[in-house]
Amino acid sequence: MKKSICLYFQVHQPTRLRQYRFFDIGKDSHYYDDFANRTILKRVAQKCYLPMNELLLEAIQANKGKFKVAFSISGSALEQLDRYAPEVLDSFRKLAATGSVEFLAETYYHSLASLASPSEFQHQVEKHKKHVQDTLGVTPTAFRNTELIYSDSIARQVYDLGFKTMLTEGARHIMGWQSPNYIYTAESQPKLKLLLRNYGMSDDLAFRFSDRGWNEWPLTAEKFTGWLSEAEGDIVNLFMDYETFGEHQKAESGIFDFMRALPGMVLAAGMSFVTPSQAVKNIKPVADLSVPDAISWADEERDLSAWLGNELQQEAYNKLYRQTEKLALIGDPELWADFGHLQESDHLYYMCTKFFSDGEIHKRFSPYATPYEAFINYMNVLSDFIIRINGRQ
Amino acid sequence: MTVLMFGWEFPPHIAGGLGTACEGIVKGLAHNGVKTLFVMPNASGDEDQSATTILNASDVAVQNVSTTVEEFIGKVKFYYVDSNIVPYVDPDEYFAAIEKMKAEGRSQTTVGFGQKFKFSGKYGADLMEEVSRYAQVGGTIAMQHKDEFDVIHAHDWLTYLAGIAAKELTGKPLVVHVHATSYDRGDEKHMDSRVLDIEKRGMMAADRVVTVSDLTRGIVINKYGIDPAKVVTVHNAVDFSGRENIEVERGIKDKVVTFLGRITFQKGPEYFIDAAAKVLKRTKGVRFVMAGSGDMMNRAIRQVARLGIADRFHFTGFLRGADVQKMFALSDVYIMPSVSEPFGISPLEAMRTGVPSIISHQSGAAEVLKYALKVDFWDVDALADDIYALVTYPALAKFASKQGYDEVNELKWNGATAKLKKVYESLI
Numbered sequence: 001m002k003k004s005i006c007l008y009f010q011v012h013q014p015t016r017l018r019q020y021r022f023f024d025i026g027k028d029s030h031y032y033d034d035f036a037n038r039t040i041l042k043r044v045a046q047k048c049y050l051p052m053n054e055l056l057l058e059a060i061q062a063n064k065g066k067f068k069v070a071f072s073i074s075g076s077a078l079e080q081l082d083r084y085a086p087e088v089l090d091s092f093r094k095l096a097a098t099g100s101v102e103f104l105a106e107t108y109y110h111s112l113a114s115l116a117s118p119s120e121f122q123h124q125v126e127k128h129k130k131h132v133q134d135t136l137g138v139t140p141t142a143f144r145n146t147e148l149i150y151s152d153s154i155a156r157q158v159y160d161l162g163f164k165t166m167l168t169e170g171a172r173h174i175m176g177w178q179s180p181n182y183i184y185t186a187e188s189q190p191k192l193k194l195l196l197r198n199y200g201m202s203d204d205l206a207f208r209f210s211d212r213g214w215n216e217w218p219l220t221a222e223k224f225t226g227w228l229s230e231a232e233g234d235i236v237n238l239f240m241d242y243e244t245f246g247e248h249q250k251a252e253s254g255i256f257d258f259m260r261a262l263p264g265m266v267l268a269a270g271m272s273f274v275t276p277s278q279a280v281k282n283i284k285p286v287a288d289l290s291v292p293d294a295i296s297w298a299d300e301e302r303d304l305s306a307w308l309g310n311e312l313q314q315e316a317y318n319k320l321y322r323q324t325e326k327l328a329l330i331g332d333p334e335l336w337a338d339f340g341h342l343q344e345s346d347h348l349y350y351m352c353t354k355f356f357s358d359g360e361i362h363k364r365f366s367p368y369a370t371p372y373e374a375f376i377n378y379m380n381v382l383s384d385f386i387i388r389i390n391g392r393q
Numbered sequence: 394m395t396v397l398m399f400g401w402e403f404p405p406h407i408a409g410g411l412g413t414a415c416e417g418i419v420k421g422l423a424h425n426g427v428k429t430l431f432v433m434p435n436a437s438g439d440e441d442q443s444a445t446t447i448l449n450a451s452d453v454a455v456q457n458v459s460t461t462v463e464e465f466i467g468k469v470k471f472y473y474v475d476s477n478i479v480p481y482v483d484p485d486e487y488f489a490a491i492e493k494m495k496a497e498g499r500s501q502t503t504v505g506f507g508q509k510f511k512f513s514g515k516y517g518a519d520l521m522e523e524v525s526r527y528a529q530v531g532g533t534i535a536m537q538h539k540d541e542f543d544v545i546h547a548h549d550w551l552t553y554l555a556g557i558a559a560k561e562l563t564g565k566p567l568v569v570h571v572h573a574t575s576y577d578r579g580d581e582k583h584m585d586s587r588v589l590d591i592e593k594r595g596m597m598a599a600d601r602v603v604t605v606s607d608l609t610r611g612i613v614i615n616k617y618g619i620d621p622a623k624v625v626t627v628h629n630a631v632d633f634s635g636r637e638n639i640e641v642e643r644g645i646k647d648k649v650v651t652f653l654g655r656i657t658f659q660k661g662p663e664y665f666i667d668a669a670a671k672v673l674k675r676t677k678g679v680r681f682v683m684a685g686s687g688d689m690m691n692r693a694i695r696q697v698a699r700l701g702i703a704d705r706f707h708f709t710g711f712l713r714g715a716d717v718q719k720m721f722a723l724s725d726v727y728i729m730p731s732v733s734e735p736f737g738i739s740p741l742e743a744m745r746t747g748v749p750s751i752i753s754h755q756s757g758a759a760e761v762l763k764y765a766l767k768v769d770f771w772d773v774d775a776l777a778d779d780i781y782a783l784v785t786y787p788a789l790a791k792f793a794s795k796q797g798y799d800e801v802n803e804l805k806w807n808g809a810t811a812k813l814k815k816v817y818e819s820l821i
Contacts, residue, residue, distance in 0.1 A: 022682060022707045023719065026644025315698035372694050376708045383680075383704050387645070 004235040004274040004283065005228060005266055006195060008070040008144070008167060009242035011049070012110050013041055013077045014346035016367050020377055025384045031338065036367065038084045045085040048246035053091040055256060059263045060100045067263040068100045068273040071242070072144045075108030075128050076344055078135055089135060096136045102275035105129050105140035105163065111343035112307060114145050114154045115294065116321040119328075124340070125161055142166065142276040146345050148197060148239070149304070151294040152188035159189040165280045167239060170196035171295045171302040181233025183283045187290040193280040194289060197239040197297060201227065206240040210253035218254070221261035229269050234283045239297070299354065307348040312375040317348060319382060323389055330392045338385055342378075350374035394817060395428040397542040397559060399531055399552035403433055410738050411572055414605075415548060417632045421810030427817070430542055432534055432555070434527055521587055524551055531555025532562050539563045544817045546570060550588055553595025560598060566820035569599040576612050577659055577733045593617050601816050605629050605736040606757025627813050628761050629736045630806040633745050639715070641722040647705075648679045648784040651724040651748075653717070653739055656687035661730035661753065661770045666693060668730075670700040671777035672784075679705070679784050684720050686711040721746040725790065726783045730770045731756045740765055744801045749793035751779045761804060764796040 018033040059067045073081075073092070081088045095101040107113050108128035113121040125143070133139050142165035143158050150168035158166050170180025180196035204224070208214045216223070228236055241248065249255040266273065274282065298306040308314055320342055327339055350366040351374045368374040398419070402412035419429050535545070535558070546568045547556030553569055560567040575584045575592060596602050596617050602624045604610040610626045613619050650672075652665045662683065669681040683693060683706070690708070697706045712720055721727070727743035727750040734756035741758065743750045744765065752759055753770035766783070768775040783790045 022709045023716075023723075024644070025707070026646075027642070028644075311695055311698040312703075315701060315703045318701070319704045370691075372691050373710075375694060375698070375703070376710070379703045380707060383707065386704055 001234065001283075003228070003231070003233070003271045004279055005271055006070070006235055006237045006274050006276060006279055007068075008072070008104070008237070008239045008276065009244075010144075010240070011071060011073040011077050011242045013037070013044070013074075013080050014110070014344050015076050015080070015341040016040075017347070017377060017381055020381045020384070022380055025380055026387055029338075029384055029388060031381045031384075032341070033367075037080060041080045041084045044243060044247055045081075045088050047251070048243050049081075049085070049088045050091060051251075051256065052242065052245045052259075053088070053095060055260060056101075057091070057095055057098070059260065060095075060098045063263055063267060065098065065100045066267055066273060068102070068275050068278070070102040070104055070142075070275045071095075072104035072106050073132070074106060074110040075124075075131050076110055076341065078131060082135070093136055096138050100275075102142065102277055103132055103136055103138050103140050104167070104276065105132070105143045107146055109340040109343045110146050110345055111340070112146060112149070112317065112345050112348070113343060114149060114157065115304070115308075116317070117324050118157060120321075120324055120343075121157060122161060124343075142280075144168075147306075148297040149294055150194075150296070151291050152186065154294070155186035155188045155192050155194075155291075159186070159192040164191060165193050165195065165276050167195045167237070167276060168197070168291075169295050169297040169302055170198055170237070173302065174289065174291055174295055178287065179233050181231055181236055182286040183235065183280060185285045185288045187288040190288060193285055195235070195237050195276050195279060197237050198231075199297070199302075201231070201236060202238045202240050205238065205255075205258075206244045206248065209244075209249045209255055209258070219258070221258050221265050224258075224262065225265040225269050228266060228271060235274070235279055305354065306352050307345050310351070310353050310371075312351045312353070312371065313348045316351065316375060316378055316382065319379075319386075323386065326389050326393065330389065332392065335385075335389060335392070342382065342385060347374070347378050351378070394426070394544070394814070394821070395430065395542040396422065396544045396546050396817065397535060397538065397565075398429045398431045399527075399545070399547040399555045399559070400431055400433045401548065401551050403431065411549060413632075413738070414572060414629055417630060417806040418810055418813065420632065421630070421806030422813065424807045425810050425814050427810070427814055429546075430538060432531060434523070524554060524591070527552065528554035528558045532558035535559035535563050535565075539565075543821050544568060546817075547595065547599075548572060550592045550595060553591055553598075556595060557598045566600040567598060568601045568603055568816060568820070569595045570603045570605075571596070571609055571613055571735070572605055573735045574609065574612050574616070576616055577609075577735050579658065599623070600820050601625060603627050603813065603816060606760050608755070608757050608760065609735040625812075625816055627809050627816070628757070628804075629738060630804045630809045631738060631741045631745070631801065632806055633802065636745070638746055639718050639722055641719050643723060645680060645723075646678075648725040649682060649723055650679060650726040650728060650780055650784065651682045651684060651720060651743075652728050652730070653684040653712070653720060653743075654729070656683065656685050656690040656693055658689060659732050659734070660687070661732045662687075662689055662693050663696060664730040664770055664773055664776060665728055666696050666700065666706070667773045668728075668776040668780060669706055670702050671773065672780050673702050673705055675781055676785065677705075679780075681706045682709060682720070682724070683707070684709040684712050684717075717742075718746075721748055724748045726751065726780055728776070728780070729753065729756060729758070730768075730776060732770050734758070741801045741804065744794075744797035747794045747798050749783050749790050749797060751776060751783070762797070762800065764793060764800045766793065 016033045016036050017031050020031060056069060105125060106128055107124040109124055111124060113124050129140055143163040144167040145154060148167060148169045180198050184194040186192040186194060209219055211217060245255055294304050295302050296304060308317060327335055350368050351371045353371045400415045404412055404416050419431060422429055545556050545559045545565050547553050548570045549572050556567050556569060575589045596619045602613055602619055604613055604624060604626050606628060607626050610624050613624050614621050654660050656662050672679060697703050721743055727740055727748045729737055729740050729752040731737060731753050732755060736757035740750040740752050751766040754767050755770050759767050766779045768779060
């Protein structure tokens with residue numbers, strides 16, 4: 001059997017909060033930094049989404065549909081694209097129309113709802129599915145959770161929501177001697193098939209591509225195709241943030257040229273491209289995986305510590321999700337929307353205090369000078385939000 | 394009678410309470426018929442330029458500028474020594490001031506005995522260098538004006554060497570004024586021995602040591618070994634003239650309990666947080682605010698998160714100018730749980746705004762405020778009790794607010810400086 005290459009790109013933009021002071025509590029309930037959100041989204045659209053979508057469309061056409069990719073676009077990102085860069089949505093629709101692009105389901109708000117509340121999780125997954133249908137005209141059938149967070153209990157929830165395919169991280173501490181380059185099943189729900197990220201090869205593109213200190217620099221499409229050919233197993237899953245192309249790895253690094261050359265070389269080397277849903281149809285699973293404690297694709301630890309690793313994050317998380325029941329009773333769409341945006345995992349990520357090793361990555365993505373500032377600002381917003389909820393009871 | 398006074402800062406460009414106190418003292422002395430020649434190093438150099446007459450001493454070694462402020466009816470003269478030392482300020486603020494100075498190209502100035510001193514902008518090492526430079530300049534100024542004053546008065550350790558120099562050169566009596574000691578800034582293990590040494594030298598050389606509270610008087614006598622006979626307490630006062638309370642629209646229905654100050658060990662922030670957690674177990678209609686910044690801030694934030702009260706306990710960061718007034722105006726209870734506080738002017742500010750205050754017995758202010766509630770800083774249960782009572786029993790809050798307001802309006806510098814004048818008179 002031909003070896004399969006599965007490319008999946010994550011598109012997400014957080015709804016960044018404005019500087020919200022104690023003095024604003026109870027007076028002003030607009031929480032978002034619209035200017036920063038618009039500016040950043042427009043920049044990323046120009047540098048990444050538009051040129052990369054065009055590149056992928058050309059590659060699909062040039063290879064007569066044999067080049068395939070998958071996307072997951074969070075609801076928060078879809079909202080911002082609709083508001084600030086609708087031309088990007090048009091280009092995603094064009095990609096959807098080729099039939100060679102699969103769009104995955106996730107939580108609408110890129111949240112940690114899978115850990116916090118089964119009902120909120122279900123609500124967000126269904127909201128996202130419907131929004132993707134309405135916006136892109138396709139129905140997601142495979143699932144990826146926020147930051148590839150996965151555990152045995154999440155597997156059961158995902159299957160119960162109607163998905164038979166799920167993506168997660170090929171975390172070393174879970175895999176042991178096993179390779180991520182096969183299809184696995186969930187031990188807690190054997191009918192749920194798992195695709196595991198090959199973090200080494202994914203990060204070659206996502207993190208190391210432009211690193212001149214890396215002994216493999218410069219990475220050419222030819223060299224990378226060679227690695228893919230040599231890799232053991234049935235499938236190599238290359239999962240990464242879409243912003244890798246043009247944003248994290250700048251255009252000057254040659255990342256676009258690399259991606260332009262890669263599809264033809266992979267196909268010529270006798271390998272094929274698959275989307276997640278096709279992969280589980282074509283390839284038989286080899287074993288089941290037990291994951292009692294949640295894993296993710298973040299940081300060295302590949303666990304939840306990027307979002308829930310310290311007491312600040314846990315406090316913010318607990319206080320937020322404590323509102324779930326009250327909100328359900330009120331049923332106000334405006335409060336629901338704010339509740340959703342406040343659930344975006346990014347807000348907790350900004351509070352991470354793992355300053356060493358991965359701290360640099362956290363800092364790069366944070367609008368705050370310190371995790372403490374992120375916490376203070378978030379709690380001020382949350383306090384106003386809770387006052388609004390209590391005022392409605 | 395005229396006093397040669399060495400200070401470190403003076404309004405409007407002040408970083409801490411020392412400048413405000415000096416202004417109150419100078420004004421109060423003027424009211425009591427005592428003239429002052431006020432010498433200070435100056436961080437920004439643009440202070441009071443509009444209201445002053447600058448005399449350039451072109452070839453004189455000391456760059457001295459004497460100025461008369463109309464407000465003091467010619468009783469106060471200022472001598473500016475350009476300096477970038479602002480010891481009563483957050484390091485962040487300090488470095489911002491240095492950057493500003495560098496940008497303006499004022500990196501050095503001519504002072505001392507015709508020498509040029511390079512201002513490096515460093516906080517630690519150069520503070521000492523500038524303190525001794527200030528002593529040189531102080532001595533020069535004292536000699537230049539030795540026929541014009543009767544007593545020398547130096548405020549806090551930064552100016553003690555200048556005071557000693559002036560005394561040695563002119564033979565006039567020296568009063569040192571202790572606004573704070575090393576023992577209020579940290580535990581004995583972490584004290585700067587050079588600062589401690591200067592403090593001690595100043596107190597030993599002085600003919601009288603004035604302390605801002607009996608608490609500080611005790612420290613001066615017991616820790617520095619100064620003869621009790623020459624240590625006199627003159628409690629701080631506060632000048633509220635021209636101050637109007639601002640009106641602020643409240644966005645929150647809950648009662649607001651406020652801590653405002655540097656978030657450092659000696660201010661007792663952790664006791665405030667623990668008390669907040671206890672109060673919140675009993676009542677929900679209350680929020681807590683910690684306004685300020687400092688080296689214990691991150692630890693305080695973690696404590697709040699760990700106790701699970703972050704939705705009712707808010708941090709504002711460092712507050713400036715009008716925001717400070719706004720914070721008082723939004724408060725229902727003010728807390729100063731200091732572990733060691735020579736005086737502590739902030740509860741007076743709060744009470745002036747009509748906010749009932751709870752302060753620790755370990756503060757100088759506790760000696761003069763009858764209508765503030767008082768607890769030991771470590772007694773978190775008592776603090777929680779008092780907070781609970783003030784937010785729950787309107788009669789108590791109303792009483793404390795009214796009485797406190799009247800009380801602080803009586804604490805005038807005119808009275809405090811009359812006592813200071815007696816100290817001077819005893820030396821001439």
